[in-house]
Amino acid sequence: MxxxxxxxxxxxxxxxxxxxxxxxxxxxxxxxxxxxxxxxxxxxxxxxxxxxxxxxxxxxxxxxxxxxxxQRRKKQNDTTDVSESIDDEGEGDGFQVRERMVERLYEALSNYRTDQAKTIVELGFSMFGYDAMLKDVMFPILIRVGDDWENGKATVFQEHYTTQFLVQKCLSFFHIFPTDPELPQVLALCPPGEQHQAGLLMFSLFLRKKGVDVLYLGADTPFEGIDKLIRSQQIRFVCISVSILSCLPQGEAFVEGLLKEFPDIQFALGGSAFEHTSGKYGPWLLSSDTRDWQKWFDDIYLAKA
CATH class of the missing domain: 1.10.1660.10 (Multidrug-efflux Transporter Regulator; Chain: A; Domain 2)
Known part of the structure; x- marks a missing residue:
């Protein structure tokens, strides 16, 4: 005193x-x-x-x-309140705590409470670290809000707001990881109509951590003009994600169209919809298993880089 x-x-x-x-x-x-x-x-x-x-x-x-x-005091108090509310709801291991954070963050975003959502995200990164926060909190919410919108449990505004908030947070990490100029650039996109980009974003961050410069176009990318972009940037690898089955024809058209124009181009194809292609794309098909991603990176990307 x-x-x-x-x-x-x-x-x-x-x-x-x-x-x-x-x-x-x-x-x-x-x-x-x-x-x-x-x-x-x-x-x-x-x-x-x-x-x-x-x-x-x-x-x-x-x-x-x-x-x-x-404002500084309010933010500190909000962080303390959120932390205590997550920690105090019963005992549990780290995964159970992250599940409670998912609920808190989803509730805040569903009610457009931006400041509270930012506080929860900052707290999550300090508590769990980068990998666990993305994998166990943010990406599950990206998937959940898309499913809720399709099932009528979330409005289109809630879906757009939640998705944009989380995507922008994830994209901010692109600038954290340095890129290796010796590695070829990768193009990442979802075809026309496909709005679910959680898997694509997660795979893109996986590549960025390995030093790959990813040109991220995201959801609902048109085919028209993509050839000019590929030529100007000398793109040799394209990641495409399709989760909605009705968008699979657009995804396949993307692949076939690019192969016709660029016979040597390589792909990484993910999302549940591509599972319905009867394996015709062979080693380009990726599951959600990161070991599968590593195999593609070693056997296709590095081998042809």
């Missing part, structure tokens, strides 16, 4: 300024002794130090800094 003089000396803020910040903006609430003297806690000191840095380093005035401090 610090007296106002000690706080002033420690922080280099005049005592009169500290009093003004307290009374006018309520940025700190020091403890009062029986005699009425202010006593500042470590938390008070940190808040005052943060305010001072915002004013001096960011050129904010005290009212702006005070508003930012309030």
């Amino acid at each position: 610090y007296t106002i003089k000690q706080a002033s000396d420690l922080l280099g803020i005049p005592a009169v300024t500290i009093r003004a910040w307290e009374t006018r903006y309520g940025v700190v609430s020091p403890v009062r002794t029986e005699s009425g003297y202010r006593m500042f806690t470590e938390e008070n000191i940190e808040d005052l130090r943060w305010l001072k840095s915002q004013i001096e380093d960011q050129s904010l005035n005290i009212s702006q800094a005070a508003r930012l401090l309030e």
